[in-house]
């Protein structure tokens with residue numbers, strides 16, 4: 128993740144920008160690890176301290192404390208001259224870029240609830256709103272992403288540009304409102320996504336253009352699935368070898384799934400091979416599933432045919448919490464996927480451990 132941020136900073140500096148805006152979730156938690164904070168400060172200082180470019184950020188949901196008394200790690204950003212809004216109030220900053228006054232309204236995640244219409248402060252030449260959350264009607268790959276917390280009225284206040292954060296893809300919500308997208312992929316659901324950032328240009332008439340700039344990301348490989356019917360552990364080991372032959376695993380995040388595996392086969396896969404896969408790749412996720420039809424497993428929201436009662440119960444647990452807004456759509460999706468994987472693995476290993 129940090130490497131990705133560093134590459135984004137490289138690309139930003141190459142583009143000779145006047146102002147950098149981060150639309151939230153700099154960190155994935157309220158208390159990120161020290162090396163994560165230091166990595167962020169070092170890279171960000173290249174923009175602020177060294178290049179002298181103003182940098183503003185509105186906090187996302189992941190880095191917003193639940194309690195108002197908790198200090199957000201994002202406050203460290205102030206040490207390298209970043210203007211950060213990470214609390215529960217809206218912030219307004221006026222930045223001079225040459226002879227242009229840019230008014231930036233920062234609406235952090237903590238201030239979204241309870242904020243109605245937002246309008247630009249008067250007196251600026253260019254007005255930008257920065258906020259973090261789900262816009263109404265956001266759809267990804269034909270799926271509704273979940274309940275919007277950014278209401279239309281909040282985004283229609285006559286800003287020249289609305290910089291949105293939260294959704295990981297570069298996405299046009301309105302001609303003047305975009306998600307810039309994330310600088311790194313966060314799961315196999317994003318294997319097709321193109322990490323990067325957005326370059327936004329203004330002229331006398333207001334917004335001129337929005338361009339997505341891709342940055343080099345860690346390779347993410349979703350290898351062709353294995354149908355493991357009739358295979359014993361030795362066959363499956365051989366098949367895995369086959370799948371990875373000629374594949375560049377170095378530094379990659381890799382997933383290989385096998386279906387229809389007989390009981391006990393998963394635990395018999397050659398250990399040396401598994402160690403080798405882990406050593407060569409950044410992360411190798413080998414998923415062995417007992418069910419016969421992969422499409423059942425992949426069909427969104429209907430895991431019922433697969434695990435029986437336990438799987439059903441888990442899926443409905445996630446769905447309910449997602450509907451209530453207790454779980455973010457993105458997180459819920461990954462949580463569900465991971466949970467199903469663990470259940471499948473547990474089911475396939477059970478006979479071994481009880482025998």
Ligand SMILES: [Mn+2]
Pocket residue numbers: 151152187188189259292293294
């Ligand atoms: Mn978010």
